Amino acid sequence: MNLFKRAWWRLTGHLGKTLMLVGLFFVICTLVLSGFLIRAAAARAAEDARARVGSVATMQLDVNGLIDSGKTRKPEGGQGGAIGAEGDLHRSLVEKICASPVVARCNYSTDGGAFPTENTRLHQPVPPPQGQDSLGTDLFSASGIRDLGAVKDFRNGDSRLLSGRGITPDSKSDEVVVEERVAKDNNLKAGDTMKLMAGVLPGPGQERDKREYAFKVVGIYKNSTPDSGSYVPAMMDPANRIYVTPDGGSKLMGKGDGDTVLKEATFTLKDPDDLDRLRKDAEAAGADLKIFPITVNDKQYKALVGPITRTAGFATVTVWLVAVAGTVILALIVASSLRERRKELGILLSLGERKPRLLAQHLVEVTACAVLAIGLAGACSQVLSQAIGGRLLAGEVSSAKDEAAHRPQEPDHSNPLPGANGPKEPAAEPISSMDIRLGPADIGKVGATGLGIAALATLLPGTRVLRLNPRDILTKGD
Amino acid sequence: MTVPTLELTGLTRTYRSGTSRRTVLKGVDYRFEAGRMYAVVGPSGSGKTTLLSLASGLDAPTSGTVRFQGRDIAELGLGRYRNRHAATVFQSLNLLTYMTAVQNITSAMEITGVKGRRRRQRAVDLLTLLGVEPAEHHRRTLQLSGGQQQRVAIARALACEVDILFADEPTGSLDHTTAAGIIEVFRGLAHDDGKCVIVVTHSQEVADASDEVLHLKGGRLRTRG
Numbered sequence: 197m198n199l200f201k202r203a204w205w206r207l208t209g210h211l212g213k214t215l216m217l218v219g220l221f222f223v224i225c226t227l228v229l230s231g232f233l234i235r236a237a238a239a240r241a242a243e244d245a246r247a248r249v250g251s252v253a254t255m256q257l258d259v260n261g262l263i264d265s266g267k268t269r270k271p272e273g274g275q276g277g278a279i280g281a282e283g284d285l286h287r288s289l290v291e292k293i294c295a296s297p298v299v300a301r302c303n304y305s306t307d308g309g310a311f312p313t314e315n316t317r318l319h320q321p322v323p324p325p326q327g328q329d330s331l332g333t334d335l336f337s338a339s340g341i342r343d344l345g346a347v348k349d350f351r352n353g354d355s356r357l358l359s360g361r362g363i364t365p366d367s368k369s370d371e372v373v374v375e376e377r378v379a380k381d382n383n384l385k386a387g388d389t390m391k392l393m394a395g396v397l398p399g400p401g402q403e404r405d406k407r408e409y410a411f412k413v414v415g416i417y418k419n420s421t422p423d424s425g426s427y428v429p430a431m432m433d434p435a436n437r438i439y440v441t442p443d444g445g446s447k448l449m450g451k452g453d454g455d456t457v458l459k460e461a462t463f464t465l466k467d468p469d470d471l472d473r474l475r476k477d478a479e480a481a482g483a484d485l486k487i488f489p490i491t492v493n494d495k496q497y498k499a500l501v502g503p504i505t506r507t508a509g510f511a512t513v514t515v516w517l518v519a520v521a522g523t524v525i526l527a528l529i530v531a532s533s534l535r536e537r538r539k540e541l542g543i544l545l546s547l548g549e550r551k552p553r554l555l556a557q558h559l560v561e562v563t564a565c566a567v568l569a570i571g572l573a574g575a576c577s578q579v580l581s582q583a584i585g586g587r588l589l590a591g592e593v594s595s596a597k598d599e600a601a602h603r604p605q606e607p608d609h610s611n612p613l614p615g616a617n618g619p620k621e622p623a624a625e626p627i628s629s630m631d632i633r634l635g636p637a638d639i640g641k642v643g644a645t646g647l648g649i650a651a652l653a654t655l656l657p658g659t660r661v662l663r664l665n666p667r668d669i670l671t672k673g674d
Numbered sequence: 675m676t677v678p679t680l681e682l683t684g685l686t687r688t689y690r691s692g693t694s695r696r697t698v699l700k701g702v703d704y705r706f707e708a709g710r711m712y713a714v715v716g717p718s719g720s721g722k723t724t725l726l727s728l729a730s731g732l733d734a735p736t737s738g739t740v741r742f743q744g745r746d747i748a749e750l751g752l753g754r755y756r757n758r759h760a761a762t763v764f765q766s767l768n769l770l771t772y773m774t775a776v777q778n779i780t781s782a783m784e785i786t787g788v789k790g791r792r793r794r795q796r797a798v799d800l801l802t803l804l805g806v807e808p809a810e811h812h813r814r815t816l817q818l819s820g821g822q823q824q825r826v827a828i829a830r831a832l833a834c835e836v837d838i839l840f841a842d843e844p845t846g847s848l849d850h851t852t853a854a855g856i857i858e859v860f861r862g863l864a865h866d867d868g869k870c871v872i873v874v875t876h877s878q879e880v881a882d883a884s885d886e887v888l889h890l891k892g893g894r895l896r897t898r899g
Contacts, residue, residue, distance in 0.1 A: 198784040202773075209772025209814065543768045546732060547785045547834070548757020666756075667733035670768055 199553050203560040214565060217529070221569030221646065224522035229573050229634075229642040230581035231515035236638065237585065237630040238501075238508030245500040245627060251468035253490050255290070255478070256460035257283050261486045285488055287442060287456035292481035298470035299463045306340030306445030307459040309395025309431055310438065313408050316391055319377045319435040322427040333429035335395045336378075336438045340445020340459070344373060347439070349419065360386030360415030362439070369443035372411035377423075377435040379416045388413045392438075396450035409447055411440065468492070499600070503592035503626045510588060519645060526653035530562065534657055542669030555658045559651065566650040570643050577642075578634045585630045593628045677744040678705035679870045680729060680838055684738035687724050698724045700893040701738065708837065711864040711871040713881040716890035722874045723765075723842060725890060729872065730762045730840040731755040742837075757786050761831040763841040765874075767823050769815040775801055775826045776811050779833045786834040793833075800829040804859065805852055820847040828856060832863065838870045839863060845877055857883045 207214045262283050287304065294302035311334070312318050318334060341347055344362030349355040358376055372390055374382075384390060391408045398404045419434045430436050440448065446456040463474060475490050483490075534541070541554055685702040688695050698721040706712060706729075714722050727733040729740055731752040740747045747755040756762075769778050779797035788796075801811055804825040806818075815823055824847050831839055841860070845853035857880055864871045864885070873880055881887045889896045 198781065201784075202770075202781060205777060206772050539768065540770055543770060544785065545753070546730075546756060546762060546764075546768070547782050548753050548755075549785045550753060665733065667727045670732065670764060670766070 199557040200560055203557050203564065206557075207561055207564060213533075214561075217562070217565040218569050218572075220522075220526065220529070221566050221650075222572050224518055224526075224649065225566070225569050225573035225642055225646045226577055226580055227518040228515050228522075228645050229577040229638060230584055231511040231518070232638050232641055233577060233581040233632050233634060234511035234585040234588075234630065235508045235515075237581075237632050238504045238511070240631060240633075241504050241627045242501045245497055251465045251471070251492055251497070253463045253465060253471060253474055253492050254460055255285065255293070255463070255483070255488050255490045257285060258487060258489050259283070261489065265484070265487055283487070284451065284457040285459070285461065287446075287458055289481060289483055290458060290461040293461070293463065293474070293478045293483065296463075296474055296477035296481075298466055298473045298477070300466045301464040302461065303342055303346070303464075304442055304458045304461040305342070306338075306442050306449060306457065308338050308340075308445060308449040309335035310338045310448045311335055311393040311395055311404075313391040313393055317378075317381045318430040319375070319381050319433060320430055321423045322425070324427055324429075332397060333431045335431045336392065336436045337431050338392075338395065338438050338440055338445055338448045340440050340442040340448075342442060344415070344417075344439055350417075354421070355417050355419045357415055357417045360413070362415050362417075363441055367414070367441050368412075369441050369447070370409070370411050371414045371441060372444065373415040373417055373439040374413055375435045375437060376416050376418045378438070379413070384413050384416070386413055386415055392448060394448050394450040405450055409444075411444060463490070499596070500625075500627055503589055503596045503628070504630070506592050507585060507588045507630075511585070519649060523649045523652050526562070526649060527656050530558065530653050531657035531660070534558070534660055538664070538669050541664055542666045545664060545666035546670060551662050551664070555655070555662070558658055559654045562650045562654045563647060566646045567643075570639070570646045573642060573646075574634065574639050578632055582630065582632045585632060589628060589630055593626050596626050678741075679708040679743060680706040680872075681741040681744075682706075682725075682729060682738065683741070685725070685728055685735050685740065686737045687721075687728060687733070688736045697736075698893055699728070699735075702893075702895045704888065704895060706838070706870050706872060708870050709864055709868045710885040711861055711883070712873065712886045712888060713884035714872065714874045714888045714890055715876065715881055720890045721893045722890050725895075726762070726840050726842055726872070726874050730760045730838075732762070759836050760838045760840060761786070761834040761836040763827050763831045763839070763844045765842040765846065767827045769823055769827055769830075771814060771816040774812045774814055775806060775818065775822075775829075778815060778826055779830045782830045783833050786836070788833065788835050797829065797833060800833055801826065804829050805855060821849065821852060824848055825852070825856075828859070832859070836869075838872065841871070841873045841875075843875055843877075844873060845875070845880060853877070853879065 265282075290302070290304050293299070318336065339347070341363055342365045344350055344357070344364070347355075350357075350362075357373075360373070362373055363371060372392075374384060374390065379385065382390065390411050390413055392411060393408055394405045396405060417439075419437070421434045423433075423435070442458060443456045446458070449457060451457040465471065465474060471490070471492055475485060478490055479485060544554055545551070682702050682704045685699055686697065687699040688697040690696075702725065714725060716722050724733070728735050731740070731747050734748060734752065742750065742755060742759055770781070773781060776794060776797045779800065780793045783793045783797070798808075798811060802808065806822055806825050806829070810818055810822055815826055818826065824844065828841070828844055831841070839860070844860075845856055848856060860871050860873065861883055863869045873884065875881060
């Protein structure tokens with residue numbers, strides 16, 4: 197007990213030095229604990245975001261993969277598309293993958309064009325300039341979808357249904373929903389029939405496929421983008437966007453009445469970690485993943501958690517820096533204090549005190565300061581880390597928003613006519629607040645770190661104590 | 675022939691500094707008995723403090739042995755020897771400044787393993803015996819005068835209940851009356867309690883009060899009873 201008493205007397209006898217040591221430990225422990233809390237808050241937020249956004253895997257053609265596979269061939273009569281039938285993603289395959297136990301929900305779509313027939317007019321308020329060949333763009337843009345309500349423009353309010361109903365998973369393959377301007381130009385209303393031709397351009401020396409397909413108008417919608425007043429290629433005009441079923445879309449892509457050909461398929465996974473299992477199931481279903489890779493589109497997830505993850509990264513670096521710097525600073529302080537206390541150590545050695553007990557006294561003193569500081573840090577860290585984390589996160593969120601505002605819009609494969617479809621969908625709002633929670637585990641962690649620092653900072657320079665000779669200390673200069 | 679309390683045999687101490695060597699003690703032989711008080715005198719630099727350091731186990735000799743009750747203190751362990759059998763009053767006092775007078779003494783008693791619950795009372799008694807006012811007992815030693823600190827240092831050494839008491843100029847900073855009192859305490863410790871008291875001093879009074887006076891000159895010892 198003697199060394200504890202001596203440690204206590206020393207701490208109270210040199211109150212200024214004790215308070216300085218407690219203060220230093222307090223700063224170290226507070227920063228380390230704040231770092232832990234910010235990291236934990238970020239991890240919780242990321243987990244919540246993951247649960248909220250889910251993990252959506254997308255399957256679509258990779259043209260480079262197709263070329264590398266050597267399966268490209270000349271199109272046959274224009275029916276296989278420019279890259280051949282090997283590049284067709286068939287619905288039958290997708291349906292098999294959808295049956296995988298790891299898939300919570302699946303969706304698919306087509307993306308193409310449709311030529312008007314003699315009795316059907318495109319909406320073109322301003323004709324093309326004289327002499328301009330507009331054949332390649334004089335089409336409706338046709339999106340093959342399973343659920344009109346899930347289409348971005350309808351979700352974000354840029355488009356709304358005026359009459360009739362939308363496309364649903366139960367819709368028949370010959371149903372279509374058209375924009376009100378096209379409906380007006382063609383005197384169409386819900387229940388009428390609209391004839392369209394496949395929007396496939398013929399190869400050199402070939403005739404265009406002029407087969408007509410009859411579609412039943414089941415709904416008329418309104419897009420909020422007004423006419424521009426100048427010439428816009430028909431396919432780029434939002435008024436010329438028509439929505440059909442994937443089967444209807446496949447027909448309009450010139451794929452005939454066989455197995456529906458899709459542009460892409462999306463699979464919402466039950467657990468984001470199931471991606472590998474999904475890929476295995478897809479291969480088992482017959483998919484060539486080199487041609488149709490399955491990738492996770494975690495853009496929204498990243499947008500949500502990006503700033504808070506960067507803040508957590510900064511917090512992690514801070515924890516390490518503070519821990520290392522704290523150990524070094526404390527070790528230097530203890531080393532300097534040992535030098536200052538040489539005489540005291542010599543006196544105790546002359547009385548027969550054992551060197552390990554002298555070291556233990558030092559350790560007790562530093563540990564006592566550390567424990568006090570850990571307690572104080574525990575009391576203050578929640579507020580401090582909320583403030584520090586909030587400030588850091590606000591900066592990161594602001595940077596992320598600026599960056600997003602200046603970044604060119606990436607092509608969106610679910611939207612065949614980007615830019616012609618009104619304003620882009622607002623990006624997911626990044627998580628901008630932190631839920632800092634201080635628990636016993638956090639205190640335990642910072643306690644272990646603080647005591648570890650105390651032990652290292654004491655024992656490293658403390659090895660000098662073991663080399664001390666009382667005679668050298670006490671009679672030096674005599 | 676009885677075993678002496680402390681026996682120095684061929685004690686030599688050489689200090690090295692770079693390539694130079696300086697031999698401070700040159701083959702000192704001596705036997706110290708219990709119940710006697712010894713004074714070690716000699717001019718400055720004659721090796722008095724070195725002799726005290728070696729005999730008290732603060733330092734190890736270059737050659738020769740120090741035996742306590744027939745046993746080489748190097749075998750016994752210098753730390754253990756200091757802890758159980760030898761106490762030293764230093765010229766520079768060497769008190770722990772963050773402790774009070776009483777704490778300095780009780781702390782030393784705990785380190786040296788003095789048993790009993792009444793350590794504190796014993797510390798107070800010793801301080802009173804050595805003329806330290808009760809009001810000073812619980813003041814930090816840094817706040818005491820040089821003379822009072824000297825008395826606290828002596829009280830600390832006495833409190834440890836060891837077999838041999840070493841003192842380096844113990845009366846150097848005391849007035850004549852107090853010094854005389856301290857000399858009496860040392861004599862009583864030797865003659866009444868059977869301890870071996872070895873005092874390094876320049877004081878003629880201390881030398882006169884001692885049972886034996888050892889003259890150290892040029893690292894060699896000669897005695898005068």
